[in-house]
Amino acid sequence: MTTLPAALSRERTRRRSYSAASVIGTVCVSLLLLLYFLAVAYPLFWMVISSFKETNDIYSRTWSLPAQWMFSNYTAAWKQGLSDYFMNSVIVTGMTVVFNVLFSAFSAYGLSRFSFRGKHLILALLSAGLMFSPQVSLIPLYKLVQAIGIYDTHWTLILPYVAFKTSLIVLLIRSFFVALPKEYEESAYLEGCTSLGILFRIFLPLSMPIILTAALQTAYYAWNEFMFAIIFVDSDAVKTITAGLMAFRDALSTDWGVLMAGLTLSALPLVTMFVAMQKVFIRGLGDGGVKG
Amino acid sequence: MTHRRLTPYFYVAPSLLVMILFIYYPVVQNLQSSLFDWSPFSSDRRFIGLGNYTRLLQDSLFYSALKNNLLHVLVSVLLQVLGALVLAAVLEDRLLRAVAPLLRTVYFLPVLISVSIIGLLFGFIYHPEIGLLNGFLRSIGLEEWTTGWLGNSKTAMLAVISIGQWQGLGYTTMLYIVAIQKIPQELYEAGRIDGCGRIQSFFHITLPQVKEIMFVVTVYTLSQSILVFSDVFVLTKGGPGDASQVLSTYLYRKAFVDNEMGYASTVANMILIITFMLYLVQSKLFNTGRER
Numbered sequence: 001m002t003t004l005p006a007a008l009s010r011e012r013t014r015r016r017s018y019s020a021a022s023v024i025g026t027v028c029v030s031l032l033l034l035l036y037f038l039a040v041a042y043p044l045f046w047m048v049i050s051s052f053k054e055t056n057d058i059y060s061r062t063w064s065l066p067a068q069w070m071f072s073n074y075t076a077a078w079k080q081g082l083s084d085y086f087m088n089s090v091i092v093t094g095m096t097v098v099f100n101v102l103f104s105a106f107s108a109y110g111l112s113r114f115s116f117r118g119k120h121l122i123l124a125l126l127s128a129g130l131m132f133s134p135q136v137s138l139i140p141l142y143k144l145v146q147a148i149g150i151y152d153t154h155w156t157l158i159l160p161y162v163a164f165k166t167s168l169i170v171l172l173i174r175s176f177f178v179a180l181p182k183e184y185e186e187s188a189y190l191e192g193c194t195s196l197g198i199l200f201r202i203f204l205p206l207s208m209p210i211i212l213t214a215a216l217q218t219a220y221y222a223w224n225e226f227m228f229a230i231i232f233v234d235s236d237a238v239k240t241i242t243a244g245l246m247a248f249r250d251a252l253s254t255d256w257g258v259l260m261a262g263l264t265l266s267a268l269p270l271v272t273m274f275v276a277m278q279k280v281f282i283r284g285l286g287d288g289g290v291k292g
Numbered sequence: 293m294t295h296r297r298l299t300p301y302f303y304v305a306p307s308l309l310v311m312i313l314f315i316y317y318p319v320v321q322n323l324q325s326s327l328f329d330w331s332p333f334s335s336d337r338r339f340i341g342l343g344n345y346t347r348l349l350q351d352s353l354f355y356s357a358l359k360n361n362l363l364h365v366l367v368s369v370l371l372q373v374l375g376a377l378v379l380a381a382v383l384e385d386r387l388l389r390a391v392a393p394l395l396r397t398v399y400f401l402p403v404l405i406s407v408s409i410i411g412l413l414f415g416f417i418y419h420p421e422i423g424l425l426n427g428f429l430r431s432i433g434l435e436e437w438t439t440g441w442l443g444n445s446k447t448a449m450l451a452v453i454s455i456g457q458w459q460g461l462g463y464t465t466m467l468y469i470v471a472i473q474k475i476p477q478e479l480y481e482a483g484r485i486d487g488c489g490r491i492q493s494f495f496h497i498t499l500p501q502v503k504e505i506m507f508v509v510t511v512y513t514l515s516q517s518i519l520v521f522s523d524v525f526v527l528t529k530g531g532p533g534d535a536s537q538v539l540s541t542y543l544y545r546k547a548f549v550d551n552e553m554g555y556a557s558t559v560a561n562m563i564l565i566i567t568f569m570l571y572l573v574q575s576k577l578f579n580t581g582r583e584r
Contacts, residue, residue, distance in 0.1 A: 022490075026387065029382055033382070033388075033395060036379075036399065037395060037398055037399070039458070040398055040399055040401060040402060040458070040462070041398050041401075042424075043413060043414070043417055043424070044401060044402075044405075044413075046424060047413050050416075058422070059422055062422050062424065062427060063424075063427065102306075103306040103307040103310065104307060106303045106304070106306060106307065107303060107304045107306075107307040107308070109303055110299075110300040110301075110302075110303025110304045111300075111303075111304065113300075114299065114300035114303070116297070116300040116301065119300075122304050122308060125308060125311065125312075125316070126304070126307055126308065126311065129311055129315050130571070131567070131568060131571045132315055132319055132564070132567075133515070133519050133563065133564075133567050135519060135521070135539075135540050135543060135560055135563050136318075136319055136322060136560050136561070136563055136564040136567070137314070137315060137318030137319050137321075137322060137560075138318075138543070138547070138560060139318075139322060139325060139547055139553055139556055139557050139560060140317070140318035140319075140321035140322050140325060140557075141314065141318045142547075143321075143332075144313075144314075144317070144318060144321075159310060159313075159314055160314045162310050162314075163310045163311050163313070163314035163315050164314075164315065166307050166310065166311050167311075170307060195299055220404075223406065224406040224407065226406070226407050226408060226521070226522040226525070226526075227521055227522065227525075227540075230525075231544075231548065241406065241408075242406050242407070242408045242522075243408070245408040245409065245412060246408060246526070249412055256416075259412070263409045263412055263413060266406070266409055267404070267405045267406075267409050270404040270405070270406075271401065271404050271405070274400070274401075274404050275397070278397070282466060282470060
């Protein structure tokens with residue numbers, strides 16, 4: 001403690017002597033941060049502004065505010081198919097989240113609370129999914145979904161999405177379940193609770209934060225997935241947003257304002273969710289480690 | 293009693309079944325499929341052994357796709373592994389405490405927006421006539437740099453790679469920020485008292501403390517670059533010519549445009565081998581990290 005004043009005065013002299021260099025450094029760093037800020041924010045800002053313009057206005061006055069604010073672009077985009085794509089995305093994402101979280105919680109529970117033959121093999125199989133990218137199984141999967149008759153339905157996306165997200169979510173929930181104290185379930189067993197009852201009445205309520213993280217991660221993936229969405233679905237009535245926007249572009253190649261409105265609308269759900277639940281979202285990204 | 297013994301298997305069954313059906317079975321099928329010459333529209337399925345593999349090793353398009361992936365790897369490692377770390381350290385600096393939350397949020401926004409939205413938006417930004425990029429270049433007097441970014445075979449791949457950076461940098465930066473926030477503040481205080489400047493404390497405190505997450509980010513970035521599909525597909529579909537073809541789009545083209553399913557499976561298996569090696573490296577690094 002006695003050295004603290006001395007250290008502080010040393011710190012002060014150091015700061016004074018380096019001040020010129022550090023001012024230049026600070027200015028350069030701030031400029032770079034500002035440039036990167038503009039490079040990210042301006043295209044998004046431009047997208048939103050252009051979504052209120054007429055096509056001619058986008059073409060001739062690219063950089064200006066709308067001559068006339070075309071709120072009708074949004075209703076037009078919604079009516080010209082976006083509402084269907086939206087509903088499909090909501091259904092596919094919702095079902096994927098429900099099935100994946102439920103199945104993964106079951107597996108995590110089985111793996112963390114029971115000992116049984118083949119447990120290590122099953123754990124290995126459940127977690128090794130991380131090694132395989134969707135590309136690798138794409139072609140047999142394309143044949144498979146046709147053979148079992150789910151091609152061009154919502155299930156053709158939901159089931160593969162669940163499969164490819166299982167490993168990450170099982171590992172996430174399992175690491176939480178393993179850490180839960182044994183006493184809770186022992187007293188519950190004594191009172192005649194079944195193992196399923198213990199999972200639903202004790203484990204799941206206790207692990208709500210991790211379940212929320214798991215749900216967010218799965219939703220993020222299912223909402224944005226692109227490759228399966230364009231290959232396993234053919235008809236417009238089943239397409240999710242990511243695939244639907246491609247069809248939307250082809251249909252609206254001359255109506256840019258409406259297309260921009262469609263892009264803005266499609267970006268809104270996740271952006272809103274992020275702004276509302278930033279903490280959970282970021283912790284989820286940290287916990288889950290690696291997405292994709 | 294037998295009922296009790298079967299219980300854990302019921303818990304793991306749903307996840308396991310979905311994964312076996314939609315990941316493991318297709319991966320095995322794909323190995324077999326690569327030994328045949330077949331198309332989805334004819335029943336003619338000819339066994340050709342390793343014929344597809346010898347053809348692949350002489351296929352110049354395969355090599356140019358691989359080269360594009362490696363270019364993606366190079367740029368992504370520089371920006372998303374190294375650049376993101378510096379950016380995260382700067383954003384966590386005390387000097388920026390007031391603006392860092394805003395910058396962090398904005399830098400992260402592109403992560404939340406699906407590739408098809410970003411792809412279509414950048415279609416406008418790269419547009420030869422009205423595009424924002426050319427407009428910007430003209431306004432700062434670099435008229436001669438303007439080009440049709442996606443239509444020019446020299447710039448198409450770079451334009452695609454740039455989008456990957458625009459979208460991905462915020463994500464890896466956020467992973468680093470989460471890691472840096474876990475570093476005990478006392479380390480930095482001790483460093484300050486010892487007279488460590490910002491740059492010294494970055495190299496002596498931050499860098500060693502985030503080493504582990506840096507491995508994760510590196511492996512993640514590498515696999516993202518090897519597997520890149522949607523960015524290319526939305527923006528250029530691999531064109532012009534095959535200038536921006538990457539492994540995954542080449543696989544798509546062989547399977548769904550040229551109908552050479554067996555050959556496409558072979559490309560998929562090359563992707564499997566590459567990602568599998570990455571996975572091995574990752575688990576090796578992680579195990580040595582834990583033993584320490």
